[in-house]
Amino acid sequence: MGTQAQMPSGLIAQPPWQALTKTLDRLHPVVMICAASEILWINRAGAACLGHADPAGLCGRSFFEFLHKDYAELADFGLAVFAEEEGAISIKLVHADQHDIDAQMWVSPLEDGLYMVECHDMSEHLRAARALRQREQRLEGIINTVADGIITLDERGVIQTFNPAAEHIFGFSKEEVLGKTLRALMPDSLVDDGRPAKDWVQLLSQMAHLTGKKKGGEEFPMEMSVRELQQGEYLSFTGIVRDISARRAEEERIFYMAHHDALTGLPNRHLLDDRIEEAFKRSRRHHYKMALLFVDLDKFKPINDRFGHAVGDDVLKEVARRMGQVVRATDTVSRVGGDEFMVLLEELTTVAEAEDVAGKIKAAVSAPMALFGHEMAVGASIGIGVYPDHAKDMCELMNFADQAMYRTKNQTRV
Numbered sequence: 001m002g003t004q005a006q007m008p009s010g011l012i013a014q015p016p017w018q019a020l021t022k023t024l025d026r027l028h029p030v031v032m033i034c035a036a037s038e039i040l041w042i043n044r045a046g047a048a049c050l051g052h053a054d055p056a057g058l059c060g061r062s063f064f065e066f067l068h069k070d071y072a073e074l075a076d077f078g079l080a081v082f083a084e085e086e087g088a089i090s091i092k093l094v095h096a097d098q099h100d101i102d103a104q105m106w107v108s109p110l111e112d113g114l115y116m117v118e119c120h121d122m123s124e125h126l127r128a129a130r131a132l133r134q135r136e137q138r139l140e141g142i143i144n145t146v147a148d149g150i151i152t153l154d155e156r157g158v159i160q161t162f163n164p165a166a167e168h169i170f171g172f173s174k175e176e177v178l179g180k181t182l183r184a185l186m187p188d189s190l191v192d193d194g195r196p197a198k199d200w201v202q203l204l205s206q207m208a209h210l211t212g213k214k215k216g217g218e219e220f221p222m223e224m225s226v227r228e229l230q231q232g233e234y235l236s237f238t239g240i241v242r243d244i245s246a247r248r249a250e251e252e253r254i255f256y257m258a259h260h261d262a263l264t265g266l267p268n269r270h271l272l273d274d275r276i277e278e279a280f281k282r283s284r285r286h287h288y289k290m291a292l293l294f295v296d297l298d299k300f301k302p303i304n305d306r307f308g309h310a311v312g313d314d315v316l317k318e319v320a321r322r323m324g325q326v327v328r329a330t331d332t333v334s335r336v337g338g339d340e341f342m343v344l345l346e347e348l349t350t351v352a353e354a355e356d357v358a359g360k361i362k363a364a365v366s367a368p369m370a371l372f373g374h375e376m377a378v379g380a381s382i383g384i385g386v387y388p389d390h391a392k393d394m395c396e397l398m399n400f401a402d403q404a405m406y407r408t409k410n411q412t413r414v
Contacts, residue, residue, distance in 0.1 A: 030093075030103070030119035033110070037062045037078055040114070049121055051096025063117060068092030068100060074231075079115045081232055082107035089230045093119060102126045149241035155234070157181045157200070169222070169243045171215035182239075187213050212243070220245050261335040263313055264320035272334040272342060276394055279346050283387060290346050291354035291386045292397050294405035295323070295361060297339040298379030307374065314371050315378060322364040327357060342401075351386045358382045381409035 021041055024031045030046030032039050039058050047055040050066055064075040071091060074081055082089055088104040095101055103119045110116055149166030153159055158181055162174040170177075170185055177184055212222040223242045228235065259271040267275070276292070283290045297319065304312035316339065323333045323341065332344040343361065345354055365380040383405025391397035 030117070030121070032063060032117040034063050034079060034115045034117055035113060037064050037075065039063055046119070049095075049101065049119075050093065066093050068094055079107050079117065080109075082117075083109045083115055084233070085230065088120075090122075090228055091119075147242075149239075149243075151182075151185075151239040151241060153182070153237040153239065155236065157237070159184075160236070166241060169241060170212065176215075185213055187211055187219060209244070212241070221248050264317050264335050266320050266324075266341075267332055267334045269334065269336045272332060272336065272344065273394075275332050276344055279344060280387070280394055282346065286347075288346075289348040289350070289354075289386055289389065290344070291348055291351075291357075291384060292401040293343040293345070293354065293358055293361070294383040294385075294401045295341040295343065295365070296381045296405055296409060297341075297365070298381055298409070300339040300378050303376050303378065307372065307376075311372055311374070315369065315376070318369050318371070319365050319378065322367070323361055326360040326364050331357075348386070351384075351389055354384050354386055358384055381405055383408055 018041070021033075021043075025043045025045075027043060028045050030049050031043045032046060033041040039061055042055045042058050044055055047053070047058055050058070052058055062075075063079065064072070067075070068091070082105065085107070088106055091103055091105050093101040093103050100123075102122045102125075104122055105120075106118045108116045108118070146163070147165055149169045150161070150163040151159060151166055152161040158179060159177050162172070162177050167173055172184075210222055210224050212220050212224075214220065221244050223244055224239055226237050226239045228237055259268060260266065261268050279290050300312070300315065303315060316335070320333065320335065320341070323343065327333060327343060327345070330346060334342045334344070336342050343357070345357055348354055362380045362382055366377060368375050368377045370376075383401045383403065385391055385397045385399075385401030385404060387397050390400045
């Protein structure tokens with residue numbers, strides 16, 4: 001570093017950069033002064049960010065000791081490679097406990113071959129996207145045995161590599177997509193629509209779920225995270241793709257199970273209550289009638305007791321099928337108990353319309369059925385409640401229909 005000048009008092013003059021350290025020590029980002037790659041000084045916030053309590057303990061160590069292994073090959077070039085970049089560089093630092101720190105780095109050349117390195121911790125900003133995708137973003141060099149599709153792109157957005165998992169996900173071979181853009185793999189217009197690759201990559205990174213397109217044109221739900229990597233003067237992108245079709249199907253299956261009767265497949269009481277609530281809102285808004293029909297099967301218990309639950313279950317499924325055939329597609333048939341059903345009718349103009357549907361249900365349910373070599377028949381006691389003729393709210397309407405059904409059943413027994 002050369003011979004240090006003597007001050008008039010006889011004291012050794014300090015290097016010019018040391019006059020800045022008092023100010024730099026107040027900054028929150030990581031700030032280092034380095035000679036080649038050796039750390040001469042680091043601020044307190046920087047040492048803490050890297051997991052070290054004593055800044056002085058880091059002096060004399062190489063800056064590249066704290067750089068993620070994905071960037072290890074850059075150590076041979078020194079900080080001069082980074083100093084050539086005018087803008088921020090996305091890198092990963094390594095904390096003392098070995099967890100990664102996503103950072104934006106600036107390297108500024110100083111006098112006498114020194115460099116000032118400034119790193120801003122971006123981990124919090126990126127953690128939300130990483131958690132949403134449930135996997136760590138990876139850069140170049142990820143091995144081809146991983147289950148996720150790995151696609152690398154150049155700064156124009158042109159596909160450079162396509163791993164076996166990506167071939168399996170999209171149905172394309174590597175040779176079929178190399179040299180093309182993501183437009184070949186995604187129907188979304190935001191890709192390859194004339195904007196710079198860096199812009200639409202940033203847009204993609206903000207989206208949790210996307211739609212992919214297989215070789216045959218079939219579309220499927222996927223997660224895709226895209227990371228930018230600046231290597232010297234070259235900009236590239238790494239995309240990690242996961243087909244979430246199975247997960248989406250499982251979510252839909254669980255939702256269906258939570259809202260439908262397992263035996264008949266009809267909406268259950270929970271889903272029916274939601275539909276009744278929405279039906280009330282529409283009826284009030286458009287001033288038309290709606291009706292609830294309580295349907296209780298007659299002569300079902302003797303069949304269940306005589307022939308067993310398997311036959312009883314088939315009777316319930318056949319009753320559900322028949323009821324569904326005599327109502328409109330916009331109406332709701334729900335199984336709410338063992339042999340109890342409810343029917344929601346909307347957009348009625350008269351009570352007689354509900355009575356007409358009740359008659360059709362009774363006739364359909366009462367018709368003989370042949371099951372397991374036996375001919376059998378059940379009946380139906382039906383109670384009708386019409387809004388606003390019989391009740392003003394959901395609870396009153398249910399009670400009215402329920403009581404009407406019991407009156408009908410008692411009359412049948414007499």
